[in-house]
Amino acid sequence: MPHHDDLGPRLGGRLGYLLKHAHVALSALHEELLAPFGISDRELAVLLLLDAREPESQQQAARRLGVDRTTMVAVIDALEGKGLVARRPDPTDRRRNVVALTDAGRVTLRDATAASDDAEARLLGGLGADDAARFRELLRRVVAGD
Amino acid sequence: MPHHDDLGPRLGGRLGYLLKHAHVALSALHEELLAPFGISDRELAVLLLLDAREPESQQQAARRLGVDRTTMVAVIDALEGKGLVARRPDPTDRRRNVVALTDAGRVTLRDATAASDDAEARLLGGLGADDAARFRELLRRVVAGD
DNA sequence: TATTGTTATACTCTATAACTATA
DNA sequence: TATAGTTATAGAGTATAACAATA
16 A cells, blocks of 8 residues: 655645545455455445345446446356356346346345445544544535535 | 436445545546646646655655556656656666656646646535535545544 | 666456347 | 347556666
C-alpha cells in the first residue's frame, strides 16, 4: 500500500486524489476481510444484486452494475465454480440464463456482508458515529446527483 | 457511462459501490474538461505535485503519489513530450533526474487546475455550498485516518 | 552493495468484434 | 433482423524482474 508522504494541500485536497485513495484503502480492507469466504468485493456486489433482484438475467445484472455483459460472464463463471450461484435457462426465453443464488450462496452472502460491514466500519473508524453517517449520506447524494 | 438502473438499497448503499462510482463520474468530468489542455487527471496530479515540491526526483514523486517508479517513467515521458516538464540530471547525485515544470507547464497547470475546480464543482453540484464543504472535510479525514 | 532510471514482461480489468442459438 | 450468452482479442493501467550507471 502507498506510503503517503506529505503531498501539500494542493494535490492532497483534490477530490480525485481523495476518492481514489479512499477506494484503494477500502479495497485493501475488503481483500483482507473477505479472504476467509473466498470471494472478492466485486463478487459480493453481484451476490447482493442477485439477492435483491433475483431472478435476473446476466445482462440485466450487468446493466445494473454498470459493466459490460462480457465482463459479467467471467464473474458468474467464478461464482458458479464456487457453487454460490446457478445458471438456469429461462423457460420463457431460451436465449437467457436466469442466475440465482444457491443455498451456499445465501450463507456466504450473509457472512461476507458482515465482513464487509466490518471493512466499512474500519475505513470510517476515525470518524465518530454521527460523522460516519453524515459522510455516507453525503456520498450517496453525490453519486445520485441530488 | 453506466446507466444506473435501480440497485436496491443493499448494494447501492455500500461504500465500495459509492466510492467507485463517484470516482468514475469525476474521471468522466475531468476527461471532458481537461481535453482543451491536452492532459489527463493523473498528469495534472503530477504537475500539482511538482509545483508544490519541486525540485523532486522521479522516485520521490512516485512515492508521494503512491505509484511504482516504473509507472512514473511513462507519465514523465508524456509530460516531457508535451513540453510541460523537463528532466535535468541532479548535479549532487547523477543517478537522479530532477523533474521541474517549464514555463509552459506552469501556464497549463494554472488553467487546468481551474478546469479541475470546475469538474469538482459539477460533481458536488447537487450539494449546497455548506454540504459540499462538509463532504470534502469528511472525505479528507477518511483518507487521513483521523 | 544499494539506489535511480529504464526496459521488458506479465498480470488485471475492461471493452469491442464476431460467433451461436434463439426470438 | 435483433438479442443473450459466449469467446477471442486488444487496450489501459500497473506491478515485478533485470540491467546500466552511479553512489
